[in-house]
Amino acid sequence: MGASCSTSGATSAAAPDVITTAAGQKFERIPPAEDGGKIVVALGKFDAMHRGHAELARRASKMGAPILMSFGGMAEVLGWEEKLPVVAPGDRARVLEMWKAACEGKTVREHVIPFADIRRMSPEEFVSTLKDIGVGGVVAGANYRFGFKAAGTADILKDLGEKLGVDVSIVDLLPANEPGDEGVYPAGYENTPQVSSTRVRACLAAGDVEQAARLLGRNHALVLRIAGAGNDGRFPTSAATNQYPAIGRYAAIVVGADGGRTPTTAEVTDGEIVLEGWGETNGGNDDANVCVEFVGPAADA
Template identity: 25%
Template sequence: MPRLHRSLPPPGARRPCALTIGNFDGVHRGHQAILAHVREAALARDLAPSVMTFAPHPREYFALLAHRPELAPTRISGLRDKMAALAASGIEQVILQRFDARLAEMSAQDFIARLLVQGLDVRWLLVGEDFRYGHRRSGDIALLRDAGARHGFEVATLADVTDADGHRVSSSEVRNALAVGDLERAARLLGRPYQISGHVTHGRKLGRELGYPTLNLRVTPRCAARSGIYVVRVHGLGEHALPAVASLGVRPTVEDDGRVLLEVHVLDARMDAYGKLVRIEFLQHLRDEEKFPDLHALTEAIELDARNARAYFAVHGL
């Protein structure tokens, strides 16, 4: 995993770096192209390949500030999955910068001087061609290049990455695909199946009583994936992936607290997995979440879901 700094690294931990800046939600194919350039530039210049990202997402911060939470973007991935994807792209250092009133009101010049120059010792910077920063997004590429000439860092830009149809690969497109359960399109945009990882927690054990014990995982708030029933693969419980069926949602038949949970039933296997870190790969959306009149109707639906999942694996394999 990359080294995670939840604020600017202290002077003793500061390394001259090649940096890119963004939210990197999902770390999709467009992000991966950016990160490949950062890695190559860092290697050529003996710098630390680094990413600065923000928590919360700036759009979430301003949505909540305006009392319009519905305008906050959903989240493709939690921090653990984001860090794993950044590690797979060769990033060694991640700065998780808190996006708050101080940062929102910081001038573009101070953003460069305090964060990039003094805080991170940036020597090479890659941003998108439309990158804006500072109070009211007043900073642009021209200001960055001028500051780079004065402070000794290079500035490079990268055009958007597009898919086979010429459409921009973006986190918004991934969110749109996940919102309608289009896992094939999400996987094409991400360059891998959509996945959620987490530690298995104790639940109410209702699934065990119904004959379908589940692995329970907490889900990042405002998860971008559509609520419903999925065919999934489970990694982390053995040498090979395991076939499973999963429910992502609020469990309206048995709960009313509105909390989203991922429940995974591994097909034809029983095991003690509490506390283990697992990774769930989403393969196919079977149906939307429903509220059933009673537990008997719920059990019948689960039986059908398990049969449909087995049919999927019989055709596609693991």
């Protein structure tokens, strides 16, 4: 698949090893690292996979075998509005591969625990469960909260790590603003001072793909399902597998399944995403998805 951002990242795996905690709950044990190293989890939502998340992975790699640990089904459990993810599910493996060089050449894995299974745990029960499933170290941002009703703080996490024999490292938040980055965002979006998934979403909603790229550490990539699209490069917005930017015209790059990169203009309308010239040359993509990186405003925008 080369460098295509439509890579699924799916791999076959053996049946999971399931453990039962003292409270009687069942969890999958994290598979051991190939090198037998200590398993170190970075805690977070990891929706945007931005520079702050990459720093958590880098810190974890210095302590052992890095894993991004997130908690699935939060929106459903908490009654939040379902949103398209910032990073397409099939694009996450490509982003993790991009981080590998900064992570001492180590492969960064992902492990998802159902949020419903841990939401009512006390902070100590949560950290104890992490240890039970094989975790030897934890990395979290300075603003990380955990446990029932978010009772756990970074300081509590450090104390519990010392008590339970789990190494803990807390990472300072990365500042987001560069000159000109104090832009106006749509109602309902927070202009956070730190790099955050919320801020990335706000930039995309405002059509500021250049600032989004600075927060992500790479161009924002949109993965579109080809099924149902016309041969003229017109895709319904329902074909998007992740968040697309605001209505507008953008300089973009179609990333082929063979790694080829074809400059194009992408126009987002109220119901369509149009890739100019895509019907003539589809950039070497397979028959499932097309991947588009957004670079900035189109020259004629």
